[in-house]
Amino acid sequence: MDEAVFNPLAEQELVLIERAFDDAGMDVEVQPGNVLQIEFDDGSQMIINRHxxxxxxxxAARLGGFHFRYDGRQWVGTRDGAELWTCLNRLASAQAGEPVSLVRGDAA
Structure with a gap:
């Protein structure tokens, strides 16, 4: 996938991720370069960005670093093939110490 295709796809997904964390009542800041910084109640952070x-x-979360590539349908983990949103819910819940439900909304 060339950069002209990747960048809009990644940017769209980052916007959806930001909205989902915001809708879940989490503290989300967008840093320069469209880097998402999510802060948890215990002061720990999760960082999400495009490369x-x-x-x-x-x-980057308390449980480690994870990379996701677009397979033509969805973003999947390079290590285990896990879908991005499934992984985000698992990582956020583990880091928050309670269930976190992130819902992927529409791109509109």
Whole structure:
């Protein structure tokens, strides 16, 4: 996938992720370069950003670092093939210490 295709796809997904965390009542800040910084009640953070050179979305959480590539339908983990949103829910819940439900909304 070339950068002209990757960038709009990744940007759209980051907007949806930001909205989902915001809708779940989480503290989300967008840093320069469209880096999402989610702060949890205990002061820990999750960082989500796009990595244009690798054509991936990267997630850094308490449980580790995760990379996701678009497979033509969805973003999937390079390590285990897990779908991005399933992983985000698992990581956010683990980091929050309680269930977090992130819902992928529409891109509109």
């Amino acid at each position: 244009s050179a690798a054509r991936e979305i990267w997630v």
